[in-house]
Amino acid sequence: MRLKDKVAIITGAGRGLGQAFALRFADEGAQVVIAEIDQANGANIAKEIEAKGGQALALCIDVSNEDSTQEMAKKTMERFGKIDILVNNAALIYKIGVKPWDDRMPEDWDRIFAVNVKGSWLCCKAVVPHMIPQGGGSIINITSSTHFSAEGQLIHYTCSKGAVISLTRVLARELGGHNIRVNAMSPGRTLSESSLDQIGVPPNVEDMVIQTRCLKRSEQPDDLPGTAVFLASDDSAFITGQTIIIDGGGVFL
C-alpha cells in the first residue's frame, strides 16, 4: 500500500500502459482518476478497480483541449478533494504508421504534438494549482526509448517524446520550489494493444528489438508500473527532472 490515500490522475488509462498503471496504483491504495478519451474503455477500468474494493473515477477527457483538462482537475477535486499524482501517459503512438521522415503531412505532425506534448503541458497546467497549496506532488511523464535510439520512420512521434523530456526538466526546475517533483519514464517497445495497431513495420520487428536488449525478452505493460509507483511515492522524494529508461537495457542514457 505504498500509495495509500494518494489521489492519482492517469491519462489514457483506458488500455495499455495506462491501464496497467491504474490497476497497480489502485492495488497500492491510491484513489485513481482514469482520464481517457475513449469513454467506454475508461469506464471499464474504473469498474474493474471498484469491483476489487478500490476507488476510481472515469472521466472522458481530451488532453489536447484546455477546457477538458481544466474539467479533469475540477472533477477530481470535487470527488476526492486533492491531487497528489499526475501520470501523463495519453499519447498517439503506433496508429500513426511507419514512414520516411519527409512522407508526413503537416496536420499529422500538429496532431501528434497537440496530444503528446501540449496535452502533457495542459494537464500539468490544470493540476499544479491544486498541488501547490497541498505542499507538493509528483508528476510522471511517459516518454519513449525512441528518443534515445533515434528511431527512424517515426519522426514526429520520436520528436514529440524528446519534447516530453524537455518538458520534464523545465517543469522540475520551475516547480521544485513548490516541492512538486517531475520525472519521466521511458519504456521500450512494449506489447500493449497499440503494438497491434502498427502500420508498415516489418513482421519480425519484435525479434529485432529483443536482440538489441541486454535482457532478451519482450517488454510487457506490467514491466512499467513498479517504476511508476516508485516515482509517485515518497521513496523517490529527492528525485526530480530525471528520465528512467525501462527497456531491458536496449539503450543507455
Ligand SMILES: NC(=O)c1ccc[n+]([C@@H]2O[C@H](COP(=O)([O-])OP(=O)(O)OC[C@H]3O[C@@H](n4cnc5c(N)ncnc54)[C@H](O)[C@@H]3O)[C@@H](O)[C@H]2O)c1
Ligand atoms: N507501447 C509501446 O511500445 C510504447 C513504447 C514507448 C512508450 N510508450 C508510451 O506509453 C504510453 C502508452 O502507450 P500505449 O502503448 O499504452 O498506447 P495506447 O494507444 O494503447 O494507449 C493510449 C491511450 O491514450 C488514449 N488517448 C489518446 N489520445 C488521447 C487524448 N487526446 N486524450 C485522452 N486520452 C487519449 C487512448 O484512447 C488510449 O487509451 C504513451 O505515452 C506511449 O507513447 C509506449
